[in-house]
Amino acid sequence: MIEHKQEQKIIKCYHCGEVCAEEHLIFAKKNFCCNGCKTVFEILQENDLCQYYDLESFPGVNQKENVNTDKFAFLNNEEISQKLLDFASQQMNKVTFQVPKIHCSSCIWLLENLHQMHQGITYARVNFNKKTLAIDYIPTEINLSQLAQLMANIGYEPYISLEDSNQDKVKSENRQLYIKIGVAGFCFGNIMLLSFPDYLGIEFLIDQQLQPFFSWLNILLALPILFYAGIGYFISAFKGLKQKFINIDVPIALGILVLFIRSLYDIMVLTQSGYLDSLAGLVFFLLIGKWFQSKTYQSLAFDRDYKSYFPLAVTKLISGKKEIVPVYKIKEGDILFIRNLELIPCDSRMLTDHGMIDYSFVTGESRPVPVEKGNFIYAGGRHQGSGMLVVVEKKVDQSYLTRLWNHETFRKEKKLLSQLLINRISKYFTAIILAIAIGAFLFWWPLDVKTAWNAFTAVLIVACPCALSLSVPFTYGNITRIFGRNKFYLKNAEIIEFLLKINHIVFDKTGTITTASQGEVNWNGNKLDSSTQGVIRSMTSNSTHPLSQQVFQSLKKQGTPELPLEDFKELAGKGIEARYHHDIFRIGSASFVNGASASSSLLNQSIVYFSKNDELIGHFTIHNRYRHGLQQLVLKLSIDKQLSVLSGDGNQEIDRLKQIFPKDSKMIFGQQPSDKLEYIKKLQDRSAQVLMVGDGLNDAGALRQSNVGIAVVDDISSFSPASDAILEANSLTKLYDFLAMAKNARAIILISFTISFLYNLTGLSFAVAGLLTPILAAILMPLSSVSVVAFATLAVNISAKNKNLL
Amino acid sequence: MGVIILLIIASIVVAGSFLAAFIWAVKSGQYDDTYSPSVRVLFEDKKKKKPTVNQTQKERKGNDQ
Numbered sequence: 001m002i003e004h005k006q007e008q009k010i011i012k013c014y015h016c017g018e019v020c021a022e023e024h025l026i027f028a029k030k031n032f033c034c035n036g037c038k039t040v041f042e043i044l045q046e047n048d049l050c051q052y053y054d055l056e057s058f059p060g061v062n063q064k065e066n067v068n069t070d071k072f073a074f075l076n077n078e079e080i081s082q083k084l085l086d087f088a089s090q091q092m093n094k095v096t097f098q099v100p101k102i103h104c105s106s107c108i109w110l111l112e113n114l115h116q117m118h119q120g121i122t123y124a125r126v127n128f129n130k131k132t133l134a135i136d137y138i139p140t141e142i143n144l145s146q147l148a149q150l151m152a153n154i155g156y157e158p159y160i161s162l163e164d165s166n167q168d169k170v171k172s173e174n175r176q177l178y179i180k181i182g183v184a185g186f187c188f189g190n191i192m193l194l195s196f197p198d199y200l201g202i203e204f205l206i207d208q209q210l211q212p213f214f215s216w217l218n219i220l221l222a223l224p225i226l227f228y229a230g231i232g233y234f235i236s237a238f239k240g241l242k243q244k245f246i247n248i249d250v251p252i253a254l255g256i257l258v259l260f261i262r263s264l265y266d267i268m269v270l271t272q273s274g275y276l277d278s279l280a281g282l283v284f285f286l287l288i289g290k291w292f293q294s295k296t297y298q299s300l301a302f303d304r305d306y307k308s309y310f311p312l313a314v315t316k317l318i319s320g321k322k323e324i325v326p327v328y329k330i331k332e333g334d335i336l337f338i339r340n341l342e343l344i345p346c347d348s349r350m351l352t353d354h355g356m357i358d359y360s361f362v363t364g365e366s367r368p369v370p371v372e373k374g375n376f377i378y379a380g381g382r383h384q385g386s387g388m389l390v391v392v393e394k395k396v397d398q399s400y401l402t403r404l405w406n407h408e409t410f411r412k413e414k415k416l417l418s419q420l421l422i423n424r425i426s427k428y429f430t431a432i433i434l435a436i437a438i439g440a441f442l443f444w445w446p447l448d449v450k451t452a453w454n455a456f457t458a459v460l461i462v463a464c465p466c467a468l469s470l471s472v473p474f475t476y477g478n479i480t481r482i483f484g485r486n487k488f489y490l491k492n493a494e495i496i497e498f499l500l501k502i503n504h505i506v507f508d509k510t511g512t513i514t515t516a517s518q519g520e521v522n523w524n525g526n527k528l529d530s531s532t533q534g535v536i537r538s539m540t541s542n543s544t545h546p547l548s549q550q551v552f553q554s555l556k557k558q559g560t561p562e563l564p565l566e567d568f569k570e571l572a573g574k575g576i577e578a579r580y581h582h583d584i585f586r587i588g589s590a591s592f593v594n595g596a597s598a599s600s601s602l603l604n605q606s607i608v609y610f611s612k613n614d615e616l617i618g619h620f621t622i623h624n625r626y627r628h629g630l631q632q633l634v635l636k637l638s639i640d641k642q643l644s645v646l647s648g649d650g651n652q653e654i655d656r657l658k659q660i661f662p663k664d665s666k667m668i669f670g671q672q673p674s675d676k677l678e679y680i681k682k683l684q685d686r687s688a689q690v691l692m693v694g695d696g697l698n699d700a701g702a703l704r705q706s707n708v709g710i711a712v713v714d715d716i717s718s719f720s721p722a723s724d725a726i727l728e729a730n731s732l733t734k735l736y737d738f739l740a741m742a743k744n745a746r747a748i749i750l751i752s753f754t755i756s757f758l759y760n761l762t763g764l765s766f767a768v769a770g771l772l773t774p775i776l777a778a779i780l781m782p783l784s785s786v787s788v789v790a791f792a793t794l795a796v797n798i799s800a801k802n803k804n805l806l
Numbered sequence: 807m808g809v810i811i812l813l814i815i816a817s818i819v820v821a822g823s824f825l826a827a828f829i830w831a832v833k834s835g836q837y838d839d840t841y842s843p844s845v846r847v848l849f850e851d852k853k854k855k856k857p858t859v860n861q862t863q864k865e866r867k868g869n870d871q
Contacts, residue, residue: 051850105845112846128842171838178832186825190818213811217818 013037015155017058040155044110047117052110059106061155071152074313075145075160077324084144084160086134092122093139097158099151102131111156118142118150133158161308177294181287184229187221188280194218195277199775215267218276222260230256230283248426248469251433255464256282262457266774275461278777282466285785293473293493297484302491303722305410306380306402306697309361310345314338317389327396334392338383344390346379347399352388356574356589357381360511361401361697370591380697385574401697404673409681409705421497421749422472426465433463440768451770458772462763467784471752474789475745478796486805487716487728488738495724498708499742501689505637506680506702508694509647509657512712514624515729521554525610525618532617534563535585536610539576542568547608548576548587551620575609586611624653629733631660636736638662642688646671646679648698677701693735697721737803744799751795752788759784 012019014030015037025032028045032038040060044052052059075081087094099111107126111133114124120141125134133156137147148158194214237253240246256279263274301308315337316325322337327345330336335351338344344357356368361380368384371377377390379399396402404410437459444452476493483490490496507513528536537560540552565578575588586593586609593609594616608620637643643665645657651669661667668679676694680702683690692699692706695713700721703709711720714729727735763780766772800806831837 055849105848108842108845109849112849126842127839129839175832175835175837178837179829182825182828182832186821190821193817194814210810217814 012058013060014053015041015058015060017060036155040153043117043154049110049113049116052106055106055109056104059104059110061101061103072145072148072160073315074311074324075148076143077313077326079326080312081144088139090140091138092136093144094134094136095144095147096132096134097148097151098161099126099131099133099156099158101156102126102128102133107156110154111151114150117154118147121147160312174294177287177291180229180232181284181291183224184280184284184287187225187229188277188284191218191221191277191280194221195273195774195778198273199778211273212271215271215273218274219264219267222263222276222279225280225283226256226260229287233283233286245423246427246430247423248465251426251430251463251465252282252286252469254430255460255466258457258460259464262461273774275774275777278461278774278781281778281782282464285466285470285782289470289473289789292477293480295477295480297489300489300716300726301720302724302726304720305405305700305722309343309380309697310396311343314342314345330392330396332392332395336390336392337387338390339387340383340385342383344377344379344381344383345399346392346396346402347394348377348379348390348392350375350377350388351391354385354591355388356384358384370589385571401673404677404701407674407677407701409677409701420494421746422469425468425753429465429468433459436463436764436768443768444770455768455770458767458770459764461777462767462772462780463760464781465756465760466781467756467759467788468753470785471749471756471788471792474792475748475752475796478793479741479745479800482741482796482800482805483738486734486738487731488734489716489726491724495708496742496745498689498724499691499739500746502641502691502708502739504642504644504683504688505691505693506644506646506683506706508676508692508696508699508702509645509653510624510649511695512693512699513627513630513645513732515627515714519550519622519625521550522621522623523618524621528617530560531563531580532612533558533560535565535578535580536560536587538562538565539568539578539585539587543570543576547622550622551587551608583612584614586614626656626660627729627732633733633736634661637739638665642666644668644679644683646676646702648672673698673701677705680705691739693727693732694723695720734805737805741799741803741805745796748792748795748799752792755791756784756788759787 011024011031013024013033015032018033025035025038027038027041030041032041037060044050075084082088085093085095101107102111108128111126112124114135115121118141120138121135122138123134123136126132127134133151135147142150148160151158194217197211197214233249233253233256236247236249240250259275259279259282263276263279266272266274311327313324313326314330315322316330317323317335317337330346336344336348343361350371350373353373355371357371357377358368359378359381361382376393378401379394379396380401394400397406437456440459441452441456444455473493476496479496480490480493533555537552537555540548540555541562543549543552563580565580567577567579567584569577571577571588571592574592575586577584577586579585588609590607590609593611608622610617610619634643638661643661645661645665645667647653647667647669648671649669651667654667654669657667668675671679676699680690680692684705684707690706690708692702692709693712694700694703694709695711699709699711703711703721703723708725709723710725710727711723712727712729712732713720716726716728720726759780763772763777766776797806836843
């Protein structure tokens with residue numbers, strides 16, 4: 001009963017599951033938090049698709065951010081649609097959309113039933129891992145932009161980009177690894193079966209005559225292992241040697257080769273059984289290790305540059321007529337028409353009288369800045385307000401923000417493979433093994449040539465670093481998985497190794513350590529009476545603007561009731577106007593509320609003005625709030641690491657930052673995107689290992705230059721700039737634990753190495769004595785591998801439990 | 807003893823055909839998405855009471871106008 005009561009108190013939106021405000025929409029006896037969610041429900045109900053809500057509770061995506069209605073008009077441009085379509089004909093078109101919002105089984109069901117919403121759609125199929133939707137449609141019934149709009153209407157806005165071509169490469173690589181594992185497993189199993197008589201002693205089990213048949217069959221089965229499944233190790237070893245560096249694949253390739261040649265000799269010349277079972281098992285286990293490590297987050301993109309954010313096409317005015325042209329065709333002097341919430345793709349000059357530009361991509365600061373006619377607008381600004389005209393000053397790739405990507409940092413390969421621990425070890429490992437092998441050979445040579453060769457090959461066989469090369473993929477693979485569970489997604493497992501060396505952490509301020517959604521709202525002016533507060537709450541409750549949402553939330557917390565308003569008007573980029581009884585209220589920017597333009601000193605603060613009948617009553621100031629738990633995180637991190645804060649804003653916040661960060665940390669304000677990059681470079685020149693934590697396109701250069709770049713996002717399905725890892729904002733406070741975990745990884749790997757060395761030592765003592773039998777090799781090899789894998793998995797899980805990451 | 811040779815060849819042929827089936831499955835993309843098939847089988851095919859959804863929708867729109 002008590003539980004039931006509690007449920008009643010909190011009303012959740014039927015569509016998205018978000019907690020509803022007291023004044024929420026009720027439709028068909030169901031609660032909705034906003035109009036967007038209700039609309040989606042209505043569309044689904046009309047199309048008899050309400051099973052969507054039965055499969056999972058609150059499956060929808062919050063619809064408070066409205067979609068621009070003209071957003072997909074550019075898809076009607078022939079050139080762009082041709083690039084997107086997988087197949088096109090008169091009767092049938094095929095297209096694959098990226099849909100980042102796919103997150104549950106209801107999503108799959110709804111999207112695959114799209115044909116019920118429009119008869120032009122004949123087939124739809126979701127790939128959940130990649131978050132894509134493949135659609136077949138009849139082009140005469142529905143066109144591409146209508147299709148995209150239809151998906152946006154039900155809350156699954158497709159993400160459209162022209163350069164997602166590398167996905168296919170990953171796909172075919174993955175498939176090939178699966179097939180290799182399949183083939184290796186098949187050969188390994190059969191060779192084991194045929195070698196079984198050997199293990200038990202041939203004489204009493206089967207006829208001596210059968211042994212050659214078994215052995216030859218084994219050779220036949222070993223061929224695909226050598227020439228298909230294991231060929232990657234030879235290629236990699238060869239490539240490494242060509243660059244004069246010994247990677248871990250060199251001793252592996254050497255081991256495989258010696259195993260095969262020695263077995264051929266044993267079978268053909270000595271009519272013995274050979275070591276083919278060990279060979280097959282070795283390759284099979286290695287491939288499994290590779291598969292375990294390579295499991296990455298397919299749906300997350302770690303390589304986005306500004307092109308992923310910028311529009312594909314813009315509306316250009318050609319002799320007074322609006323025409324949609326691809327963005328790369330824009331030239332200096334072109335006149336562009338920019339709609340509300342559209343991104344300005346190149347540096348340009350304003351032609352319309354007024355406008356508000358949100359430069360969050362460039363500076364990280366989300367407060368819109370007013371611009372006047374003739375003012376310069378930087379590429380990457382988002383226009384807020386009614387349509388405006390601009391004249392292009394610089395082409396897209398020459399613009400201020402996009403020039404960052406011409407920097408040399410973006411052209412060179414970031415990581416050096418030779419830095420990896422395993423490759424550094426393998427250099428010494430290979431040298432020692434070769435020395436022992438040659439030593440054993442020289443020792444036996446005067447006594448018995450046959451035993452000398454025997455010992456030489458046996459050393460190389462037994463020392464093949466199977467367990468050694470398994471310890472790394474299993475340790476890193478497990479850690480990657482544990483990080484993923486804590487919403488910390490690594491681009492690949494090798495990042496862990498760079499993570500553990502970090503000694504300097506650079507934070508971006510806005511959006512990274514501050515949160516945009518919940519600010520501190522303060523009222524400046526005479527105390528408001530409760531009915532005025534009610535008016536403000538009602539005015540702001542219907543607005544989607546981030547600042548009015550924050551004002552609304554703060555009043556809601558105070559428990560102000562809402563009041564019925566009339567003549568409600570929201571002017572994008574300006575403010576809200578409404579009438580209550582006979583008074584006209586305005587809330588919003590200075591110029592809108594007060595009539596006068598704001599003085600420039602106040603531009604960098606978030607101020608919301610409020611007036612009654614054209615008389616200014618006061619204003620709200622909104623401060624960014626620092627993320628919860630930041631102080632504790634900083635305290636823990638500063639014990640053994642240097643910290644820096646870079647900010648694109650002015651230094652108003654310096655006093656508050658000084659309270660959080662320790663005295664010796666650096667704080668630099670007014671940083672342009674390229675300044676941030678240079679700052680990181682300077683630190684690295686002083687041999688610091690830098691971790692950059694940033695969030696926006698303005699951090700892209702710094703993320704790329706740093707040793708490890710982490711992009712912080714509020715929502716994992718939103719897009720982040722190119723980085724080595726993506727971290728959900730709520731998990732930012734766990735950063736210390738992640739770094740500590742990475743440090744543990746090194747200890748775990750070193751212990752695993754020791755274990756595998758002990759096995760090798762045992763094997764080697766047999767080998768140098770010339771006593772290594774096939775059966776001993778067949779036992780020793782899997783045993784060492786299994787114990788190393790078991791240790792790595794167990795140790796990682798225990799250390800994660802200790803850090804509350806599991 | 808000849809029967810053992812026969813049996814082993816038969817067993818390898820059987821195992822080989824499974825391997826071939828596996829390779830076909832991978833190549834046809836069955837391992838690309840391992841999540842959605844598991845939920846897709848659970849979706850019920852609703853019996854359509856109305857003739858087709860689009861028709862009723864059209865009728866409704868017609869009535870509105």
